[in-house]
Amino acid sequence: MSIDKHISVYLRVSSRSQDTATQRPDLERWLAAFGADTEHVWYEDRFTGRTMQRPAWSRLIAAVRAGEVQRVVVWRLDRLGRNAKGLTSLFDELPRLGVGLVSIKDGLDLETAAGRLMANVLASVAQYETEVRAERVLAGQERARRQGKTWGGSKPGRLLSLSRDQVDAIIRLHGEGEPKAKIARATGVSRPTVYRILEQHG
Known part of the structure; x- marks a missing residue:
């Protein structure tokens, strides 16, 4: 049919x-x-x-x-x-x-x-643009650190604007054996956030 x-x-x-x-x-x-x-x-x-x-x-x-x-x-x-x-x-x-x-x-x-x-x-251009943006963010953070700037007082890994889909993806990728650094990159969050999510969900 x-x-x-x-x-x-x-x-x-x-x-x-x-x-x-x-x-x-x-x-x-x-x-x-x-x-x-x-x-x-x-x-x-x-x-x-x-x-x-x-x-x-x-x-x-x-x-x-x-x-x-x-x-x-x-x-x-x-x-x-x-x-x-x-x-x-x-x-x-x-x-x-x-x-x-x-x-x-x-x-x-x-x-x-x-x-x-x-x-x-x-497709290659899209990935390149993403990597360049990430490099700029890291470079900006490094400059700020050298100037003695800090980012507020929130606890590392605090869930500021995490979606349910991101949480589910973190748990699923961890269950599939993916490294935490790779999970962080794939879901667009920090490694402390990944650790915190996994702690909260056993």
Whole structure:
């Protein structure tokens, strides 16, 4: 029996303080123009793009692998993630499964060699930008330390704005045996925060 395939629309922002309002209008216009006759399902994450292990994305890729998805649509490629290795693997997998990918702002088509080349270039750029930002933050903190500045009086690892998804990811990655430093990088928190979460959850 054939499965009625849908269009998966994916939105992502990096934190709970952000919203997807800037992404939705373009996605809705695209659906009205090119996907009006096809069922579409929206997936939304508020999670760092440095890891592909995100709640909504995990549901979407499971639907892809189950043969339920005709096409994945995103506002811009970096909404899929900022992990070059994960994105490159995805760009290989989608065409193999017969699933298209549309990036509205980037004008990408994975069905062409030029589109696949551009997708991989943009994936590398997205990861590079993330690493440069992280280096700038660390450099700024080091300058502040040399100038004798400190960061408030909160206890290291205090949960200031951690989402439920981040907590779940920390626990899951720890259970999978990942090093705490890697967990911190993947979930966008400090190592003391990772330790505190794991202490609180046994």
